[in-house]
Amino acid sequence: MKQWKSIAVSRDTQLEAAISVLETGGQRIVLVVDDDERLQGTLTDGDVRRALLRHKSLTTPVEQVMCASPQVAQLDWSRERILSLMESSRLLHLPVLDSSGRVVGLETLHELLDKKRIDNPVFLMAGGFGKRLYPLTQDCPKPMLKVGDKPILELILQSLADAGFHHFYISTHYLPEMIRDHFGDGSKWKVSIQYVHEDAPLGTGGALGLLPPGEIQLPMILMNGDLLTRIDYRSLLEFHQRHQGAATLCVREYESQIPYGVIQSEGHRITHIVEKPIQRFFISAGIYVLSPDLIGRVAPGQHIDMPTLLEQEILAGREVNMFPVHEYWLDIGRMDDFHRAQDEVRS
Template identity: 35%
Template sequence: MKNVFLKENDTIKQALEIIDKGAMKIAFVVDNSNKLIGSVSDGDIRRALLNGKTLEDKIENIYNKNPLKAHISDDRKNIINLCLNKKIYQIPLVDDENRIVDIFELEEALRYIEYPNKVVLMVGGLGTRLRPLTEKTPKPMLKVGNKPILQTIVEQFRNYGFKNFIFCVNYKNEIIKDYFKDGKEFGVNIEYVLEEKRMGTAGALSLISKNKLNEPFFVMNGDILTNVNFENMMQFHLENNAIATMGVRNYSYTVPFGVVEMNSNLIIDIKEKPTQTYFVSAGIYVLNPETLSYIPYNEYYDIPELFKVLIKENKKTISFPIREYWLDIGRIEEYERANKEYERFFNV
């Protein structure tokens, strides 16, 4: 049985290490007698980080004290149905003393999960900031780690069970089509939507037939290199009953001067070169099909504008903090950095 156990006084960092190392989405909290008292999921940790918790904080105030469980003697089919109904992937199997004796893994039980959710990749940009590299090659086809950026994106989604893609193409689209074709060579299915003009990060969604986007779907920019757990992101979106989820990154900026705090004209404090921290959009989104009705047809439209409209309409929009490797390859220096870091963060 994998080591997925924590104690109440363990830290969020320790919980992350167990979850990441074990390639599971959850860890279980036990008492000194190894009896089950709770669980900590990837989603619990991300919500805690959004609420200002740090990696050194203890899990005692964030773990679920009423974890789902099954008895070791329960029928296998009933356990599978419980996992599917509750949208969970691992469940502890306990004995009569409430001690964990095994972990039931849904993915292993079903052998391989393939999700119906589409992945819409925006790959039509001109890549002007990467010239001269993009004069003959569209930005998503620039090679990082001896393969196009776009291939790494496709493979990462495929590895999490998302195999149905729609590429929104424009600039030098024939290069992308000739390389990927229908996707079968890469173990996926690919359709193409041609943007006849600049459409922004959301405008091209209006060109996609609505019957092709009848489940929550991903939208992602085609110049992002990341090993984010897409399965966790979709699960987070569904668990929170959101209409739209935005992947966000922590961004810190150090003011290069002493900042003066004042009350009227009275100086009350001076902070030397303080660091400001913000959450910024990471260019990865999960949207429900109903969001399409808010996007104007065949017009330039950006996803931040869509979120503003949804917020104004009091629709539930949420953020998903991305703690994994993430890099927006928009400039030459970022492209060079990606090539240096690729082997460290991706299987090659």
């Protein structure tokens, strides 16, 4: 069983602090306990994302968003009984309690089954010019700019390989030889890499039409080649498979404050004045899960951007879902983002 005290919080812990424990604990779950170590509830990625979708504040006490009645195992249960409950209830974690309701450990389905490889393919988009980072990109593709001592694209690939992915495609256009020379066939990272070259830019979704016909049989992760993130890819895939949509779009919450008092009115009569209101939106995080059927609908050579492609799916009546990202995420699109990445990789 896993040690659990490093992933325990109290009921009045703020959501922001609980998310930090969730990310650093590495178990994809937080246990909410009282002063006697009795289990009060659990907090998972799903609970956090549902709270974010409801625009819950990060100062919200964790007891308001936790699962207050989680399933548990008893200390004397056998491995087979625990595994049977986890599989029948589709659980990834199971707190283990003693006869007094105190937490004594944590079982995880991943450890019980020891399934480490993920066969879903990953498509990394690395063909852009990176014009906003000029002159750094004058002689170097943006994904090959170094953050610390490694190219951005290598940091992305390594994080995915560490998560268990082994089947990669990389799209290229601008200075493709630099990418091919660095990554080769992927054997250095114990993965396989195939390259998809765009002779002319095809937009953020057009390279999908250049994938080998019929080769994509499982939902595929598509990711921009200029992102640094600690997203839980397994949770993302599980979410997509559970909801069975044509696509899942990862989103981030973005806040924008209007620097003036906003007037609400009826005709010439003012009904309300809101001083410097904050508006919240969900924005694309540049990470997607795409069904094989969707990929097959992109014609070879078709120029299309991802927003347009997803809009077409929605208009056709196919389901496109969103997956809120609360983990670390940085889009290296501008020079200040690049400098920020250098600072954060050293911290």
